[in-house]
Amino acid sequence: MDSIAPWRRVMAAIRKEANGRWTAVVKDGRRYVGAKTFDTKREAQTWAASEQSKLSAGVDLKAGRVRVETRLATWVRDREGAVAPGTLTVDADLARVLPRWFMGLSVNAVTEAHVAQLLVGWSRDDRAHSSVVRYRASLSAFFADCVRARLTTASPVAGVRAPRRIDPAVEMQPFTEAEIDLLADEIAKLNERLADVVVVAAWTGLRWGELRALRVGDLIEVPDAMLRVQRSRSEGRDTKSTKSGHSRLVPVADRVKPLLLAMAQAKAPTDLLITTDRGAAIHRTAFMRSTDWRNLGKGRRIHDLRHTAACLWLARGVPVVTVKTWMGHADISTTDRYVHHLGTTADRAGLALLNGPGANLGQTSSDGVNRPDAHKLP
Structure with a gap:
């Protein structure tokens, strides 16, 4: 214009x-x-x-009165083929994550205060900070296009930054092996297949998106039972590579192997491995509802099943470097969180020595002489 x-x-x-x-x-x-x-x-x-x-400034005020919802739909269509598929996915996802009050605003009526309110709301909705940053970048690109189209004079996003999480970071709360067995028994009363999914998640350490993306062909039986983890599939998104961008092999313990073999039965290699008892892909909301997770999970998140696997491995003496590889961590410092939470094998062995026979030897007697039997009663 x-x-x-x-x-x-x-x-x-x-x-x-x-x-x-x-x-x-x-x-x-x-x-x-x-x-x-x-x-x-x-x-x-x-x-x-x-x-x-x-x-x-040349802004068409009447055109700028178009609602964000209407303009956003046009903008996403225009972006097809012009941006990377991953970027387009985030752009299209704005229609889902933007609240109704924001979508109903006119493009030229959106202010920095509106954007700040939006970003704070996203941060409070238990979204990762990285997700809030991605959505903000997409929203910024949207309003930059509105400025170019003379629908508004300046982007209301440019001066507003994504806030850090207001609530303290949620600490991991891994299950113990006994707790996992008990949880699986309780969930089995509601849905046996989903109880098996819980056990698989707790013994393999796969992220939820990785569990959803597993195919039958990813289950290796010989020479050792392994899972080849090479893709992830978040809900509402296309299948992509894992978070690290690399594939990895995760061992399948005897506790889990029969469960996975049962899930793979009568399926083609390209079929999804982890499915519901009706053969459908698993979805977080439906999973939580069908398993009564809010009550049976006792305050844990589904992601704590992943934490559980790392702690189970470390408790059995698997080296930290190996756990790092199995978990798909890019940096050993991420794996060290579990060491700080659980302690090392050496820590536990040392504690066993302290609490074993002869723990009181070498105590000083009342006369100040160090005698091996000073702890004994007269």
């Missing part, structure tokens, strides 16, 4: 209504642009000046 012609006059009139309120009327030459009524004259003047400034 061309800039406004210099001979055209952008005018505003302020009038007082019979009820005591003030109405601002804005015109572009002879063309009526809009009017709005306020409680005070100052508010009316401020709004009129803002509208005049937008018109002088």
Whole structure:
């Protein structure tokens, strides 16, 4: 759109209504642009000046009154083939994560305050900070396009940063082996297949998206039972590579092997391995509802099943470096969190020595002499 012609006059009139309120009327030459009524004259003047400034900058105010929801749909369609598939996925996902109140705003009515409220809400919704950052970047690209289309004068996103999580980070709460068995028994009363899914998750350490993306062909039986983890499939997204971008092999313990073999039975190699008892892909919300997770999980998250696997491995003496590989961690410092939580094999062995026979040997007697039998009663 061309800039406004210099001979055209952008005018505003302020009038007082019979009820005591003030109405601002804005015109572009002879063309009526809009009017709005306020409680005070100052508010009316401020709004009129803002509208005049937008018109002088060449913004089409009437076009800018299109709702965010409507413009967003057009923008996503225009992005197809112009951006990477991953970027397009995040862009399209905005329609799902933007709240109704935001989608109902006019494009040129969105302010930095609105965006700040939106980002804080996302941070409080138990979304990872990285997800909030990605959505903010997509929203920024959307409003940058609106500026180019002269629907608004400036992006309301540019000056607002994604806040860090307001709530403290959730600590991991791994299950013990006994707790996993008990949990599986309770869930089996509701759904036996989903109880098996819990056991598989707790003994393999796979992320939820990795569990959903496993195919029958990823289950290796010889020479040793292993799972080849090479893809992830978040709900509502296309299948992609794992978080690290690399495939890995995860051993299948005897506790899990028969469960996986039963899931693979009568399926083709390209079929999903982890499915419901009806053969459908697993979904987090349906899983939590069908397993009564909020009660039976006792405050744990589904992701704590992944933490459980790392702790089970370390408790059995698997080296930290091996656990890092099985978990798919990019850095050993991530795996070290489990060591700090659980302690090392050496720590536990040392504690066993302290608590074993002869723990009281070498105590000092009342006369100050160190005698091996000083702990014995007379």
